Amino acid sequence: MNREWLPELLSPAGDMDCLKAAVDAGCDAVYLGGSQFNARQGAGNFSAEEMEAAVRYCTLRGVKAYLTLNTLIKEREWEQLAAFVAEIAGMGFSGVILQDLGVAMYLRRHFPMLELHASTQMSVHDQAGVEFLNTQGFQRVVLAREMTLDEIRTLRAQTSTELEVFIHGALCYCYSGRCLMSSLIGGRSGNRGRCAQPCRLPYGYVDVQKNEIEEPAYRLNLKDMCSLDFVGDLVASGVHSLKIEGRLKSPAYVAGVTELYRRALDYCGEHHRSYVVTAGDRERLQQLYNRGGFSKGYYFGKEGMIDLENPKHSGLLVGTVAKVRGREGLCQIMPLRPLHPGDVIEIRTKKPPYPSYQLRPENVSEVGACCIPLKAGVEKDQQVFRLTDAQLLHALREKKTSRRLGVSMRAVLKKGIPMELTVTLRQLTITVWGAAPAKAEKQPITEDDVHRSLSKLGDTAFYLDGMSVEMDSDVFVPVAVLNQLRRDAVEKLESQLTARKTLSLEATVKPVAVRTSPEAHPPFLEIEFSRVEQFRAIPPECIPWIRRIFPRMERVMPEAAAEMLAWGQTNQVEICPVLPAVSQQRNRDAMRTLLRRWMDVCVQGYAVCHVGQVNLILDRNQPLHLNLGFGILNKEHACFWQRQGAVSFLLSPELNLRELRDLGRPEGASALVYGHIPIMVTEQCPGRDASGCRAETGAGTVSAYLKDRKGAQLPVERHCRFCYSTIYSSEPIWLGDKPEVLRHLPVDGLRMFFLEEAPEEVSRTLTAYAHALEGKAAHNGPSSYTRGHFFRGVE
Numbered sequence: 001m002n003r004e005w006l007p008e009l010l011s012p013a014g015d016m017d018c019l020k021a022a023v024d025a026g027c028d029a030v031y032l033g034g035s036q037f038n039a040r041q042g043a044g045n046f047s048a049e050e051m052e053a054a055v056r057y058c059t060l061r062g063v064k065a066y067l068t069l070n071t072l073i074k075e076r077e078w079e080q081l082a083a084f085v086a087e088i089a090g091m092g093f094s095g096v097i098l099q100d101l102g103v104a105m106y107l108r109r110h111f112p113m114l115e116l117h118a119s120t121q122m123s124v125h126d127q128a129g130v131e132f133l134n135t136q137g138f139q140r141v142v143l144a145r146e147m148t149l150d151e152i153r154t155l156r157a158q159t160s161t162e163l164e165v166f167i168h169g170a171l172c173y174c175y176s177g178r179c180l181m182s183s184l185i186g187g188r189s190g191n192r193g194r195c196a197q198p199c200r201l202p203y204g205y206v207d208v209q210k211n212e213i214e215e216p217a218y219r220l221n222l223k224d225m226c227s228l229d230f231v232g233d234l235v236a237s238g239v240h241s242l243k244i245e246g247r248l249k250s251p252a253y254v255a256g257v258t259e260l261y262r263r264a265l266d267y268c269g270e271h272h273r274s275y276v277v278t279a280g281d282r283e284r285l286q287q288l289y290n291r292g293g294f295s296k297g298y299y300f301g302k303e304g305m306i307d308l309e310n311p312k313h314s315g316l317l318v319g320t321v322a323k324v325r326g327r328e329g330l331c332q333i334m335p336l337r338p339l340h341p342g343d344v345i346e347i348r349t350k351k352p353p354y355p356s357y358q359l360r361p362e363n364v365s366e367v368g369a370c371c372i373p374l375k376a377g378v379e380k381d382q383q384v385f386r387l388t389d390a391q392l393l394h395a396l397r398e399k400k401t402s403r404r405l406g407v408s409m410r411a412v413l414k415k416g417i418p419m420e421l422t423v424t425l426r427q428l429t430i431t432v433w434g435a436a437p438a439k440a441e442k443q444p445i446t447e448d449d450v451h452r453s454l455s456k457l458g459d460t461a462f463y464l465d466g467m468s469v470e471m472d473s474d475v476f477v478p479v480a481v482l483n484q485l486r487r488d489a490v491e492k493l494e495s496q497l498t499a500r501k502t503l504s505l506e507a508t509v510k511p512v513a514v515r516t517s518p519e520a521h522p523p524f525l526e527i528e529f530s531r532v533e534q535f536r537a538i539p540p541e542c543i544p545w546i547r548r549i550f551p552r553m554e555r556v557m558p559e560a561a562a563e564m565l566a567w568g569q570t571n572q573v574e575i576c577p578v579l580p581a582v583s584q585q586r587n588r589d590a591m592r593t594l595l596r597r598w599m600d601v602c603v604q605g606y607a608v609c610h611v612g613q614v615n616l617i618l619d620r621n622q623p624l625h626l627n628l629g630f631g632i633l634n635k636e637h638a639c640f641w642q643r644q645g646a647v648s649f650l651l652s653p654e655l656n657l658r659e660l661r662d663l664g665r666p667e668g669a670s671a672l673v674y675g676h677i678p679i680m681v682t683e684q685c686p687g688r689d690a691s692g693c694r695a696e697t698g699a700g701t702v703s704a705y706l707k708d709r710k711g712a713q714l715p716v717e718r719h720c721r722f723c724y725s726t727i728y729s730s731e732p733i734w735l736g737d738k739p740e741v742l743r744h745l746p747v748d749g750l751r752m753f754f755l756e757e758a759p760e761e762v763s764r765t766l767t768a769y770a771h772a773l774e775g776k777a778a779h780n781g782p783s784s785y786t787r788g789h790f791f792r793g794v795e
Contacts, residue, residue: 006269007235007242008064010164011258014247015044019054021255024401026262029064030054031097033247036084037077038068039099039121040247041193048087055092056498060461061403064094068247070119072100072191072652075634075662085111092498095140099177099191101630102637108137115139120166121177121191122611123629125151126585127158129612134161140240142166144175146683149230149299151585153237162240167227168257168285169245171297171305173199173220174680175582178629181679183654184729184786189794191631191654200311203714204707205686217308219686219706226285226294231264232274249289252396256288287316287389302683315346315385319370324380331378333370340364342390349377356387406465407457407493411450413437413471419481421454423489425462430496432488440476447471453482460490514639515667517748522773526550526648526670526749527766528578528627530756532560535567537759542770547749548574548648550607550625553594554719555701561601574604576625579616581609581681582724590721605647614644623647628678633659638666650751653677653733656793657741665746673735673742674765675753676715676728677788685725686716702728702756715755728755734785736768736778741790743773 011022013032022030032054033045046054051067058065067088073081081103089111096114098104099121107114117140118124118133125144133141140162143152147165156163172179179190181198188194202216227234227242234242242265244257264275285294292307292314307314322334331347339345341364346356355375357363363372405425412420419434437445447469455464525542528550529535535549535556549564561575568575577598583591595616598606605623608614610630617624626649632638633652641649648668651660660671685693687704705713712730719725735742742750752769754762768778 006265007239009258009261009265010066010241010243011254012169012244012246012249013054013254014040014249015046016050016054017251018044018247018249018254019057021251021396022258023058023061023063023403024399025255025258026401026403027063027258029066029094029241030058031066031068031243031247033068034084034088037071037073037081037193039070039119039190039193040068043247051088052091059092059498060405060494062405063403065092066095066097066117067093068097068119069103070097070099070121071193072189072631072633072654073103074655074659076659078106078634078636081106082110089114097142099631100634100637101136101640102632102634104136104138105640106636117164118142119177120144123175123177124611125175126583126588126612127155128615129610130155130159130161130163132611132615134159140164142243145171145225146175146298146582146584148301148586149233149237152239154585156238163238164241164243165234165239166225166245166297167231167234167242167261169224169249170291171222171225171295173222173684174682177631178581178681179679180653180677180729181727183789183794184677184679187789187792187794189654191652192795194795198708199680201709203686206705206707206713207687208703208705213707216707216709218311219306219308220680220684221291221307221311222305222684223291223293223295223307224289225297226290227296227299228260228264228275228277228281228285230274230296230299231261232268235265235268252393253288255396255399256284256392260285283316284392286314287386287392290314298683305684310352313387315387316389317383318345318386319384321347321378321380321382321384322369324374324378326374329374331372331374333372333384335370335384337386339370339386340389340391342388343386344388345370345372346385346387347375347378348383348385349379351377358388404457404461404463407462408466409454409464409468409489411454411467411469411471413445413450413469413475413477415439415472415475419477419485421485421489423493425493425497428493428496430489430492432485432492434477434481434485434488437472437475437477440474443476444474445471445476449479450477450482453479454486456483456486457490461494462490512636512639514635514664515642517665517667517669519665519746522743523670523745523747523750525766525769525773526751528552528675528751528753529762530555530754532556532563533759534754534757534762535560535564537762537766539763539767539770542766543571543573545770545773546571546573548576548625550576550578550627550751553577553598554580554721558594558597558601561598561603565601565603568604576605576607576623577603578607578627579609579613580719580722580724581627581629581678581726582683582719582722583610583613584722587722618645626650628653628672629681632669635663635666638663638669642666642668648749651747654789654794656789656791657745659793661746663746665748667748669747670749670751671745671747672733672788673745673750673752674733674769675751676730676732676755677753678726679714679729680725680727682725682727683723685718685723686727687718687725717755729786731784731786732782733788733790734781735787735790736765736772736781739772739775739777742769743775 008028011027013019013030099119120142142164182196183189199220205214267275295305319335323332341361410422524547607625607627715728
């Protein structure tokens with residue numbers, strides 16, 4: 001089948017076995033990570049030698065390979081990064097998937113032959129974000145998983161940039177790249193490939209308005225996504241690549257999922273309509289891995305995506321408990337589907353953890369009944385799920401399709417002329433020569449003999465797809481000579497296909513021309529606030545330390561701008577509103593209306609939260625400030641935004657003191673030194689999941705808390721106008737008692753973020769920080785606080 005007009009099927013490869021499973025199952029491309037700098041450090045991953053072998057394996061079978069270089073890079077890692085990239089740059093990867101814009105600019109400068117793909121961790125969810133990255137050299141953008149199918153169709157019609165979307169596998173509760181929960185709670189950064197998955201833990205729900213507390217449940221636990229039912233719609237949307245998630249999954253999982261999506265895509269290509277999913281298809285996908293069943297992701301909305309009960313593999317319903325024989329200590333199961341030795345089953349008792357068993361031959365009778373040892377909590381009529389299907393896994397492991405490419409051959413055997421063998425693979429043609437055939441003294445060689453010898457391509461990456469032979473009727477060539485001619489041709493063809501690119505660039509790290517600020521003066525304060533009452537609580541004695549005020553657009557009405565502007569002009573303080581953290585295509589009109597109302601009052605700049613908002617400000621000739629959401633950890637990244645015209649940028653809160661000093665005080669850099677850190681920005685709403693949507697009340701306020709296992713309460717802010725939520729750290733960062741730290745932080749600005757603090761608390765906190773900048777230690781901080789990462793950092 002001609003698949004040229006179909007989107008690419010992109011499969012995960014956590015190790016070489018997974019890669020081969022994906023290729024043999026029919027993928028068009030794989031994505032894999034090296035031993036460092038990739039967002040799945042828990043996967044097997046590939047050494048340099050294994051990566052080269054992997055690319056060669058793929059190339060010889062017509063499959064593309066993409067490298068995931070998608071973590072945020074610390075300044076001290078540049079030498080290591082440069083050496084790593086220099087080692088892989090000539091291997092033949094078809095693209096490099098990136099999150100860090102500093103790394104992207106380094107690659108453009110030193111390794112321009114590498115094609116750049118923007119990772120989903122850049123949270124790109126609008127046309128403006130796609131176009132901005134395209135102007136920066138990205139050929140492809142992996143869209144945020146929160147986009148609907150309608151939005152993707154609209155975006156596809158508006159851009160020529162390649163678009164990639166996810167079609168199957170696990171979903172993060174947070175916009176990728178915007179999650180700091182694992183980082184703040186356990187020091188393991190998801191942006192550095194070490195996420196501890198705190199979203200898969202139980203949380204209680206505290207409704208402030210109703211004064212109600214709901215019991216712990218897996219409120220952040222998204223079901224896995226499955227798109228098999230609407231593959232045809234995704235094909236029709238015009239996207240370039242369909243990605244399966246799963247670099248931490250097994251080869252059997254990769255093979256089974258890839259094979260089904262390959263079948264569905266080929267059906268679309270042949271019949272020009274969606275694949276009809278069978279019950280067997282659904283059962284196979286459920287058996288391989290699911291969390292409480294599947295959802296359709298965000299493609300058609302966001303209902304029914306949470307599984308409150310089980311954050312792990314749910315398996316497939318296979319039976320019920322038929323009888324409990326307490327005296328004998330046995331439990332009899334009546335299967336709805338055949339069970340086999342080696343299967344792992346789980347009984348859903350009244351509460352987890354659920355007991356599980358691996359079936360032995362003596363557990364399964366010939367008629368299909370199953371009898372296993374009894375465990376506590378097991379009762380009659382409870383459901384039984386199979387977590388592992390031993391026969392399915394065996395079949396997937398044993399299935400060998402031997403993915404190969406078809407070649408055509410033309411052989412010329414003439415007396416007195418060197419033998420000639422030409423092999424053609426698509427647009428590539430190679431020719432090899434051998435010794436001139438001699439006149440046959442006895443039995444001449446036949447055309448069938450030539451065909452038989454030259455077609456023996458058994459363990460190579462090729463199969464014969466046509467041969468022509470021109471030969472004299474009375475020539476003789478030994479079979480061994482013909483076999484060698486074939487081997488020479490295959491070797492030359494493989495060399496042409498897998499030739500490493502010769503690089504003339506050196507793997508050196510030259511200092512970037514980042515503008516720095518003098519260190520003679522202490523940094524100034526920047527105040528981000530959520531209510532105008534907090535602004536009015538600024539003590540007069542603190543004003544000399546304040547350079548900028550950042551009112552949050554969604555919660556501070558433009559009507560208050562005149563008051564703030566007059567105050568700012570009197571006190572020489574800039575007023576710079578903060579745009580919403582998310583601005584989906586479907587909310588574009590509301591976003592532009594809100595922005596226009598603020599621009600009518602002539603403020604001194606705007607703070608943006610993602611790349612899609614950058615040109616929205618620059619195109620209006622407004623000063624640009626970067627809020628959280630850009631993950632700036634290194635000089636290269638800071639320099640990039642300086643060149644884009646950013647007046648200020650908030651550095652990642654994952655940097656510790658030493659790592660901040662490594663940056664050398666870039667001009668315009670700020671650090672978050674007070675406030676509850678936004679640890680998740682999500683399209684989901686814990687309030688809606690718990691109690692139904694209440695968009696008509698409390699919009700833009702902290703109306704609830706999530707309560708974790710240790711009793712810590714995480715504030716939940718609902719942004720109902722734009723239909724997303726923010727979850728904050730349970731404790732605010734506090735450094736008001738550390739004047740020796742604050743006065744010498746290597747940044748221009750110290751950002752203080754006020755969420756729901758009362759005016760008197762705002763006044764007290766600002767006074768403490770102003771005193772600290774004067775060299776006086778404060779002791780009237782919050783009763784509970786965190787130092788953030790200033791003294792620990794992240795892995």
